[in-house]
Amino acid sequence: MTVVVALICIAAFLMLALAAVIVGRSRAATAITYGGCLIVSLASLLAALAQLLGDTAPGSMTLPLGLPWIGAHFRMDALSAFFLAVVDLGAAAASLFALGYGRHEEAPQRVLPFYPAFLAGMNLAVLADDAFSFLVSWEFMSLSSWALVMAHHRVRDNVRAGYIYLIMASFGTLALLLAFGLLAGPDGGYAFADIRAAHLSSGVTALVLCLALLGAGSKAGLVPLHVWLPLAHPAAPSHVSALMSGVMTKVAVYGFVRIVFDLLGEPTWWWSTLVLALAGITCVMGVLYALMQHDLKRLLAYHTVENIGIIFIGLGLALAFKAHAMAWAAALALTASLLHVFNHSVFKSLLFFGAGAVLTATGERDMEHLGGLIHRMPQTAFAFLVGCAAISALPPLNGFVSEWLTFQAILLSPQLPLWGLKFLVPAVGALLALSAALAAACFVKAFGITFLGRARTAAAKAAHEVDRCSLAAMFFLAALCLVAGIVPGLLIDALAPVVEGLVGTRMPAQTGVDWLSIVPIAESRSSYNGLLVFVFMVISGTLAAIAIHRLASDKLRRAPAWDCGYPDASPVTQYTAASFAQPIRRVFGSVVFRAREQVEMPSPGDQRPARLTVTLRDPVWDALYAPISASISFAAERLNHLQFLTIRQFLSLVFAALVILLLVLALWP
Amino acid sequence: MAVIADLAVQGVQMLLVLLLAPLLTGFVRKVKARLLRRQGPPLIQPYRDLVRLTRKEVVLAESASWLFRVIPYLIFAATWVAASLVPTFRTGLLFSWSADLIAIIALLGSARFFLALAGLDVGTSFGGIGASREVMIASLAEPAMIMIVFTLALVAGSTQLSTMAGFLVSSAVGLRVSLGLALIALIMVAIAENGRIPVDNPATHLELTMVHEAMVLEYSGRHLALIELSGSLKLLLYVSLIACVFVPWGLASPNAHSGALAVGALAYVGKLAAGGFLLALFETSIAKMRVFRVPEFLGAALMLGLLATLLLFVSRSL
Numbered sequence: 001m002t003v004v005v006a007l008i009c010i011a012a013f014l015m016l017a018l019a020a021v022i023v024g025r026s027r028a029a030t031a032i033t034y035g036g037c038l039i040v041s042l043a044s045l046l047a048a049l050a051q052l053l054g055d056t057a058p059g060s061m062t063l064p065l066g067l068p069w070i071g072a073h074f075r076m077d078a079l080s081a082f083f084l085a086v087v088d089l090g091a092a093a094a095s096l097f098a099l100g101y102g103r104h105e106e107a108p109q110r111v112l113p114f115y116p117a118f119l120a121g122m123n124l125a126v127l128a129d130d131a132f133s134f135l136v137s138w139e140f141m142s143l144s145s146w147a148l149v150m151a152h153h154r155v156r157d158n159v160r161a162g163y164i165y166l167i168m169a170s171f172g173t174l175a176l177l178l179a180f181g182l183l184a185g186p187d188g189g190y191a192f193a194d195i196r197a198a199h200l201s202s203g204v205t206a207l208v209l210c211l212a213l214l215g216a217g218s219k220a221g222l223v224p225l226h227v228w229l230p231l232a233h234p235a236a237p238s239h240v241s242a243l244m245s246g247v248m249t250k251v252a253v254y255g256f257v258r259i260v261f262d263l264l265g266e267p268t269w270w271w272s273t274l275v276l277a278l279a280g281i282t283c284v285m286g287v288l289y290a291l292m293q294h295d296l297k298r299l300l301a302y303h304t305v306e307n308i309g310i311i312f313i314g315l316g317l318a319l320a321f322k323a324h325a326m327a328w329a330a331a332l333a334l335t336a337s338l339l340h341v342f343n344h345s346v347f348k349s350l351l352f353f354g355a356g357a358v359l360t361a362t363g364e365r366d367m368e369h370l371g372g373l374i375h376r377m378p379q380t381a382f383a384f385l386v387g388c389a390a391i392s393a394l395p396p397l398n399g400f401v402s403e404w405l406t407f408q409a410i411l412l413s414p415q416l417p418l419w420g421l422k423f424l425v426p427a428v429g430a431l432l433a434l435s436a437a438l439a440a441a442c443f444v445k446a447f448g449i450t451f452l453g454r455a456r457t458a459a460a461k462a463a464h465e466v467d468r469c470s471l472a473a474m475f476f477l478a479a480l481c482l483v484a485g486i487v488p489g490l491l492i493d494a495l496a497p498v499v500e501g502l503v504g505t506r507m508p509a510q511t512g513v514d515w516l517s518i519v520p521i522a523e524s525r526s527s528y529n530g531l532l533v534f535v536f537m538v539i540s541g542t543l544a545a546i547a548i549h550r551l552a553s554d555k556l557r558r559a560p561a562w563d564c565g566y567p568d569a570s571p572v573t574q575y576t577a578a579s580f581a582q583p584i585r586r587v588f589g590s591v592v593f594r595a596r597e598q599v600e601m602p603s604p605g606d607q608r609p610a611r612l613t614v615t616l617r618d619p620v621w622d623a624l625y626a627p628i629s630a631s632i633s634f635a636a637e638r639l640n641h642l643q644f645l646t647i648r649q650f651l652s653l654v655f656a657a658l659v660i661l662l663l664v665l666a667l668w669p
Numbered sequence: 670m671a672v673i674a675d676l677a678v679q680g681v682q683m684l685l686v687l688l689l690a691p692l693l694t695g696f697v698r699k700v701k702a703r704l705l706r707r708q709g710p711p712l713i714q715p716y717r718d719l720v721r722l723t724r725k726e727v728v729l730a731e732s733a734s735w736l737f738r739v740i741p742y743l744i745f746a747a748t749w750v751a752a753s754l755v756p757t758f759r760t761g762l763l764f765s766w767s768a769d770l771i772a773i774i775a776l777l778g779s780a781r782f783f784l785a786l787a788g789l790d791v792g793t794s795f796g797g798i799g800a801s802r803e804v805m806i807a808s809l810a811e812p813a814m815i816m817i818v819f820t821l822a823l824v825a826g827s828t829q830l831s832t833m834a835g836f837l838v839s840s841a842v843g844l845r846v847s848l849g850l851a852l853i854a855l856i857m858v859a860i861a862e863n864g865r866i867p868v869d870n871p872a873t874h875l876e877l878t879m880v881h882e883a884m885v886l887e888y889s890g891r892h893l894a895l896i897e898l899s900g901s902l903k904l905l906l907y908v909s910l911i912a913c914v915f916v917p918w919g920l921a922s923p924n925a926h927s928g929a930l931a932v933g934a935l936a937y938v939g940k941l942a943a944g945g946f947l948l949a950l951f952e953t954s955i956a957k958m959r960v961f962r963v964p965e966f967l968g969a970a971l972m973l974g975l976l977a978t979l980l981l982f983v984s985r986s987l
Contacts, residue, residue: 371792372732372792374734374735374736374790375734378734378735381736385736389779389782392778392782393775393778394775394778394779394782395768395772395775395776395779400772400775404771404772404775407771407815408828410819411819411822411823411828413982414823414981414982414985422982422983423979423982425982426819426975426978426979426982427975429815429816429819429978430812430815430816430971430974430975430978433811433812433815433816434808434812436811436812436815437778437807437808437809437810437811437812438808440778440781440782440804440807440808440811441804441805441807441808443782444782444785444786444789444800444804445804447786448785448786448788448789448790448800449789452734452736452786452789452790452792453732453789453790453791453792453797454732454792515767517766517767523766523829524827524829524832525826525827525828525829525832526769526827526828526829527766527767527769527829528767528768528769528772529766529767529768532764532767532768533750533767533768533772533776536746536750536764536767537743537746537747537750538746540745540746540749540750541742541743541745541746542742544742544745544746544895545742548723548891548894548895551723552720552723552724552891553723553724553725553726553727553890553891555726555727555890556726556727556729557726557727557728557729558728558729558730558731559728559729559730559731560730560731561730561731561732561733561791561792561793561887562728562730562793562886562887563791563793563794563795563796563886563887564795564886567793568794571792573793573794574792574793574794574797575789575794575796575797575798575800575801579797579801580789580797580800580801581801582801583801583802583804583805583960583961584801584804584805584808586961587805587808587809587961587964
């Protein structure tokens with residue numbers, strides 16, 4: 001039943017896309033499209049929640065589409081329902097935001113038709129139940145999001161972003177295509193049910209794992225496949241950036257989970273080492289890249305890479321536990337990972353909305369040109385602050401809960417009998433802790449430079465609070481961050497059927513625990529109660545405020561800033577994004593990015609200003625992509641003269657090719 | 670009845686940490702002064718300062734936002750909640766299960782996050798320098814602390830402080846290499862987190878060397894009082910933490926009678942005094958290091974913590 005509702009919703013999305021093509025230039029098109037998307041995604045969200053919370057048997061449906069002899073299979077089990085809920089929650093919030101934000105769009109006809117299509121693609125990808133429909137919806141999702149990235153194609157950087165995105169997306173789809181080909185075998189069926197029933201040799205499963213990591217990992221943004229992500233996500237309009245960063249990366253995680261946990265059968269021990277090593281590197285690299293940025297949207301996009309790392313750490317641990325028949329520990333690790341999927345979709349969407357609001361109000365994405373926005377946009381600032389605190393894993397908000405669960409899963413891993421993992425897991429734990437601390441630094445910078453201090457430009461000084469729809473979307477997500485942080489037990493219980501379907505067992509039920517605490521294993525071992533922490537903080541803060549104001553003094557006087565006696569009226573003397581990151585750049589960047597600072601100090605009496613130039617190298621680009629790009633250019637250069645042969649030479653080439661082919665056929669054993 | 674008694678003990682603990690914190694700060698200052706052959710301020714000077722500050726009016730910078738005025742209360746709330754969850758004289762407090770050691774560390778992380786924002790709020794260069802250095806120090810101190818927590822949790826089989834203290838006081842522990850490494854790392858982290866010499870100097874106002882003081886430069890009156898009190902609470906928290914985990918003797922068990930509670934309280938005061946004295950002695954015998962030496966210092970703490978965790982992964986008895 002629910003799957004039918006979900007499919008009807010997808011059809012509705014496609015109709016909206018068509019309608020937007022027709023009426024795209026009219027005035028009301030923005031309101032109609034986004035309003036329609038909001039309603040349809042809410043309906044689809046309800047269907048997904050009904051399936052997930054009802055814990056009913058999976059519903060499936062076959063439509064006579066696609067390849068004639070297999071049709072298109074769709075199925076909604078707990079895993080699909082969970083990811084569908086994540087997708088549609090993000091879609092609903094983004095549509096609500098866009099009701100206000102979309103009015104400022106200069107060329108709405110470039111955005112409106114593709115937006116519902118993009119939503120339809122993501123919804124289809126998580127519902128697909130055969131390889132063919134999965135790949136088609138995956139590619140549909142990629143292409144429609146590519147069109148959205150190219151919406152502002154006159155901006156120079158966006159063209160390059162779109163180009164790299166297209167190449168990486170095709171590469172990812174190719175890897176997944178090969179993976180599904182191997183899974184189905186030479187004469188197997190493409191339906192997921194057939195793939196599950198088939199038995200594969202260990203060599204083939206190893207290859208499929210690697211291909212799934214390449215395919216899903218390139219979409220999700222695992223280092224070193226992340227290069228397109230920080231270019232493409234910020235290039236799109238902000239509500240689409242929120243969807244791409246907060247939601248589309250989760251569809252990629254879904255693809256990986258579906259293939260590796262569901263279709264591929266029992267894991268082997270070394271899978272987890274590969275996943276964990278990649279995930280640990282992704283975590284730290286992602287946040288270090290983010291710290292070096294001064295473009296607000298690009299910073300957020302890079303930070304998505306870090307969160308994908310956290311999610312994959314949980315998945316890697318779950319694989320390790322599953323391979324060693326520790327199903328209860330695997331359930332904990334997988335729950336942590338999926339909870340982070342949900343949490344990240346909420347706060348990353350919120351943060352991108354905030355960046356979009358800043359963009360609307362000031363026309364600036366560069367943090368060096370902002371500052372002091374908390375005075376002009378207090379509500380946006382508050383919502384953005386909640387998002388920053390949540391993503392920095394500060395209690396009592398939601399980001400902390402999933403990281404805490406991941407740490408608890410790491411603490412179970414000494415029981416794994418494998419030596420390789422014994423060395424790898426503590427190292428990954430240290431990388432996770434490091435990235436959590438760096439994330440806090442990154443968001444102190446993002447919020448502090450953008451919203452605090454004094455306005456650095458006239459645009460920032462003249463900013464105005466954004467419209468009600470945008471604010472409503474941001475406050476809705478901010479409230480969700482708090483609620484998910486103080487009653488995480490409800491979410492963990494909602495995830496139980498998903499986890500049970502993938503690793504065979506579930507975490508102990510949390511809703512029965514006193515005071516709504518969460519107790520992953522046993523109370524003597526570890527427990528956390530976000531609600532009590534929140535209540536205690538509110539009570540003690542309020543008590544302190546009341547006591548001091550009543551008993552001592554509540555007088556206040558405004559005066560110029562003190563600044564050790566030397567306040568400078570010019571806002572240029574404030575710390576900038578680059579100077580804020582300077583200590584961390586010195587500590588980590590000199591190793592990772594080969595950061596070099598060059599000081600150009602004019603001699604005394606010289607009127608020129610002094611200059612400080614910082615150069616950063618991207619290690620991944622230098623080591624991997626630059627050589628590939630160079631060798632392709634080299635080969636193209638060499639083959640170029642084939643274009644200019646005479647007709648005689650072409651004919652002889654064709655003849656030679658024919659002869660060689662015939663020879664090969666004749667000599668083939 | 671039992672619940673009311675438990676509640677009373679929890680309340681006593683909350684008040685105890687709040688009241689003792691300035692005393693510990695005053696004690697450290699006094700010992701430092703005596704070691705330098707100065708008379709030093711009286712022990713109750715920090716209390717007088719706090720009362721004086723709360724009675725003064727707040728002078729707020731013109732460019733300060735609403736967040737700047739809220740942050741002192743946030744920092745105080747987070748630090749106080751964290752400090753009252755560390756067992757001082759009795760384990761198994763009523764609300765001890767509401768946050769384990771990881772959550773306590775994260776609460777302190779919240780306090781620091783907001784303090785760094787306060788440094789950026791007014792838009793002065795000193796605030797910025799303090800905030801950026803603070804997050805740099807934290808980016809190494811926090812993972813080191815998590816590694817120490819891992820070590821303790823793997824030894825005790827729990828991240829709950831009460832369970833940890835109960836396990837470490839039992840005879841099953843013995844001498845372990847990993848615990849030794851963790852202790853050294855924890856002391857290093859505690860020094861950095863509390864902004865003590867050699868990482869930061871709590872007494873300085875020399876522009877280019879300050880970290881913590883630079884962030885709170887614009888605060889005055891009751892706001893400054895709350896931040897000073899939170900600083901004292903944080904110092905008390907770290908001394909209590911080291912005492913509770915590495916010197917757990919004398920801690921009363923959850924169902925102890927009043928005699929054991931009195932012993933626990935006495936032992937706790939003794940541990941605080943010893944911790945304060947050692948800190949003062951250490952601070953007077955060492956010079957402050959340059960800011961960019963700090964990463965090496967904390968990197969060493971991180972490596973020690975990682976090594977301790979690795980040892981436990983390799984063998985449960987190391």
